[in-house]
Amino acid sequence: MTAIDEPAAEPEQAPTAPGPAPAPAPRRGLPPALRAAGVVAVLAAAVALLWLTFGFLRDADANRFVLVGVAITVGAAGVFFLYWAMNWAVDALPERFREGVRPYVFVGPAMVILAVFLVYPVINTILISLGDAQGEGFVGLDNYRFVFTDSSMLRAIRNTAGWIIIVPLVGVSVGLAFAALTDRLRRGEAVAKSLIFLPMAISFVGAAVVWRLVYSFRPEGFGTNIGLLNGIKSGLGMSPTPWLQQDPWNNLLLMVIMIWMQTGFAMVVLSAAIKSVPDEIIEAARIDGASEFQVFRRIVVPSIAPTIAVVTTYMIINAMKVFDIVFVIGDPRTNKTEVIAERMIQWFFISNNDGRGGAIAVVLFLAIIPVMVWNVRRFREQEVVR
Amino acid sequence: MTALPVEPANLAGTGTDVGSAPPARPKGGAGDVRKGGWFPRIAVLVVVVLWVIPTLGVLVTSFRPEELADSTGWWTAFGHVFDGGQWTLQNYRDALDAGGFQNAFLNSLAVAVPATIIPITIAAFAAYAFSWMDFRGRYVMFVGVVGLMVVPLQMALIPILRLYTRGASIGGWTLFPDFDLSGSYLGVWLAHTAFGLPLAVYLLRNYIGSLPSEIIESARMDGADHFTIFWRLVVPLSVPALAAFAIFQFLWVWNDLLIAYIFLGGTRDTRVLTIALANLVGSRGENWHLLTSAAFISMALPLAVFFALQRYFVRGLTAGAVKG
Numbered sequence: 001m002t003a004i005d006e007p008a009a010e011p012e013q014a015p016t017a018p019g020p021a022p023a024p025a026p027r028r029g030l031p032p033a034l035r036a037a038g039v040v041a042v043l044a045a046a047v048a049l050l051w052l053t054f055g056f057l058r059d060a061d062a063n064r065f066v067l068v069g070v071a072i073t074v075g076a077a078g079v080f081f082l083y084w085a086m087n088w089a090v091d092a093l094p095e096r097f098r099e100g101v102r103p104y105v106f107v108g109p110a111m112v113i114l115a116v117f118l119v120y121p122v123i124n125t126i127l128i129s130l131g132d133a134q135g136e137g138f139v140g141l142d143n144y145r146f147v148f149t150d151s152s153m154l155r156a157i158r159n160t161a162g163w164i165i166i167v168p169l170v171g172v173s174v175g176l177a178f179a180a181l182t183d184r185l186r187r188g189e190a191v192a193k194s195l196i197f198l199p200m201a202i203s204f205v206g207a208a209v210v211w212r213l214v215y216s217f218r219p220e221g222f223g224t225n226i227g228l229l230n231g232i233k234s235g236l237g238m239s240p241t242p243w244l245q246q247d248p249w250n251n252l253l254l255m256v257i258m259i260w261m262q263t264g265f266a267m268v269v270l271s272a273a274i275k276s277v278p279d280e281i282i283e284a285a286r287i288d289g290a291s292e293f294q295v296f297r298r299i300v301v302p303s304i305a306p307t308i309a310v311v312t313t314y315m316i317i318n319a320m321k322v323f324d325i326v327f328v329i330g331d332p333r334t335n336k337t338e339v340i341a342e343r344m345i346q347w348f349f350i351s352n353n354d355g356r357g358g359a360i361a362v363v364l365f366l367a368i369i370p371v372m373v374w375n376v377r378r379f380r381e382q383e384v385v386r
Numbered sequence: 387m388t389a390l391p392v393e394p395a396n397l398a399g400t401g402t403d404v405g406s407a408p409p410a411r412p413k414g415g416a417g418d419v420r421k422g423g424w425f426p427r428i429a430v431l432v433v434v435v436l437w438v439i440p441t442l443g444v445l446v447t448s449f450r451p452e453e454l455a456d457s458t459g460w461w462t463a464f465g466h467v468f469d470g471g472q473w474t475l476q477n478y479r480d481a482l483d484a485g486g487f488q489n490a491f492l493n494s495l496a497v498a499v500p501a502t503i504i505p506i507t508i509a510a511f512a513a514y515a516f517s518w519m520d521f522r523g524r525y526v527m528f529v530g531v532v533g534l535m536v537v538p539l540q541m542a543l544i545p546i547l548r549l550y551t552r553g554a555s556i557g558g559w560t561l562f563p564d565f566d567l568s569g570s571y572l573g574v575w576l577a578h579t580a581f582g583l584p585l586a587v588y589l590l591r592n593y594i595g596s597l598p599s600e601i602i603e604s605a606r607m608d609g610a611d612h613f614t615i616f617w618r619l620v621v622p623l624s625v626p627a628l629a630a631f632a633i634f635q636f637l638w639v640w641n642d643l644l645i646a647y648i649f650l651g652g653t654r655d656t657r658v659l660t661i662a663l664a665n666l667v668g669s670r671g672e673n674w675h676l677l678t679s680a681a682f683i684s685m686a687l688p689l690a691v692f693f694a695l696q697r698y699f700v701r702g703l704t705a706g707a708v709k710g
Binding site: 064065067068071072074075076079080083084087100102103104106107109110111113114116117118119120121122124125128135174177178181182184185188192194195196198199201202203204205206208209210211212213214216223224225226227228231260263321323324327328329330341344345348349354357358360361362364365368369372 | 423426427429430433434437438439440441443444447455456457458459460461489492493495496499500501503504507508509511512514515516519520521524527530531534536537538540541542543544545546548549571572575576577579580581583584587612613616637640641642643644647648659660663664667668672674677678680681684685688689691692696
């Protein structure tokens with residue numbers, strides 16, 4: 001697609017010019033009926049073409065490289081083409097309707113997608129949560145009773161509570177301390193920060209693999225322990241520990257993975273905030289005889305409190321929805337490491353119980369709302385203060 | 387998704403790059419009493435080492451021959467760094483071909499590129515309309531979009547999967563025909579688009595809405611229509627915001643397991659990298675030589691993006707930090 005470096009609109013363009021490629025069909029002078037027919041024909045052809053390509057994309061025998069190339073081209077160019085065609089169709093409308101319709105062409109697709117994929121599902125999930133496993137009969141609040149009585153679900157709620165307290169607490173504390181410490185380095189600040197931040201770029205699945213190797217366990221007599229932790233233990237002459245089966249400590253070991261991934265985020269954001277604390281205030285405190293720790297505790301931390309709150313909320317919400325780590329590390333039920341989002345997938349997708357899956361999703365949704373409200377209120381207060 | 391803690395101005399603005407020192411305040415002078423000292427240096431070093439060791443273990447293991455990787459700890463390899471028999475590329479060859487990770491890599495690309503471009507395009511058009519066009523329901527629609535950031539995607543999974551596999555109808559009326567989208571690229575693109583849209587619309591509206599109105603007005607005076615203004619003027623001016631969100635969304639989609647797992651499935655033909663990797667973890671028996679090389683294949687692109695586009699990457703993350 002062109003025109004990225006074009007600095008400004010070109011004045012010589014005709015008012016109805018449709019964009020980078022001029023429309024092939026002459027639109028002026030044709031009778032409206034013919035024009036309308038042309039528009040319909042072009043749109044129909046476009047839809048048919050897209051449909052054919054989607055058929056091709058399902059063809060399992062096609063060459064993968066070609067297939068992927070087509071998929072990327074169609075997906076990326078198709079959406080632009082769709083807007084271009086709709087805009088072109090609007091241009092063909094009688095003059096007095098055009099500018100009334102055009103805004104809806106611009107926002108329409110977004111609204112339709114959100115309505116179908118978010119608004120409708122929210123209502124639908126609430127209804128599903130009141131139904132049975134197949135989503136046919138009505139069972140009232142039975143699924144919710146299950147959520148709050150089943151021992152595995154209760155454990156999931158307990159574990160999730162642990163996640164939303166420990167992960168943000170440790171992540172933000174370490175991130176804050178690290179940001180403050182690197183701020184005082186003469187050299188190497190950029191490298192140190194990049195290395196801490198790096199795990200943020202990889203997937204939860206990748207991170208789970210990385211840490212499975214750290215926690216890897218083989219019973220005595222079943223080969224050398226190649227996991228780092230048990231390697232250290234054998235080096236010290238101790239017998240290996242099956243780390244991931246140590247209920248309830250295994251929960252902490254899984255939380256470590258998320259802390260490892262997200263501390264970098266907290267550190268980067270907090271570091272930017274620390275650097276924006278005015279020097280004068282810090283100097284003044286120092287002249288008054290404050291120690292470095294007092295400066296940090298009494299001046300830096302209060303100044304960046306809003307940022308700390310934001311980062312904490314972000315981490316709370318992420319911890320609430322943790323799924324991949326627990327799921328990929330495996331056997332949550334045996335190891336008693338269930339969490340709410342993981343149970344939701346377990347019941348809905350693996351055990352095919354839509355009612356229970358729906359109820360768990362609704363509980364998760366309701367749990368997130370207060371955090372959000374607090375977050376938004378806090379954000380508004382900040383706006384007012386400024 | 388949560389609401390907007392990060393100021394939208396940050397998206398294009400200053401200050402949150404991983405490494406760069408702040409431009410406004412050079413306090414790195416040798417005379418600065420706050421700099422230096424042994425404590426910060428040692429503490430930083432300890433944390434960095436702790437953070438790097440797990441990844442290092444995977445990296446080293448991925449280059450060790452199967453028998454060695456399985457029988458000795460990866461740290462022992464440091465005792466024979468220059469012994470050629472200690473290192474191999476065979477694991478990567480095996481993972482790519484026999485393990486099917488080449489195919490999975492292509493699938494990840496086919497999912498992630500459109501699932502990045504589609505929501506950005508749709509969001510940019512909507513953001514332009516919300517900023518510079520007058521129409522009824524503008525405010526209500528925008529507030530509605532922002533409100534949808536609260537919805538965790540778990541809320542949407544069951545109904546969307548049902549739409550994909552059965553369609554939807556009330557009485558005899560078909561509201562949403564059964565397109566059989568489950569297991570297709572289009573189905574995953576649409577799901578990712580929907581989950582990325584609220585945040586994208588919100589951030590882009592803040593950015594596009596803050597462009598100086600004189601530019602837009604004068605283009606209108608010169609007779610440019612909305613489509614031209616959008617494409618020739620607003621999009622080029624919004625490149626920083628678009629790039630930041632694009633990187634965030636791309637990594638989010640690339641690293642996603644849940645949506646791909648539910649809507650694309652785990653067959654060898656269609657599965658993406660995260661699913662292939664998760665399956666490899668799940669299959670019993672510890673093929674650490676395969677698992678580690680596969681993990682690095684899945685991390686290669688995000689890490690490249692991370693190192694090449696660190697500045698945009700951080701902006702995108704801090705702006706998009708709050709997606710669900």
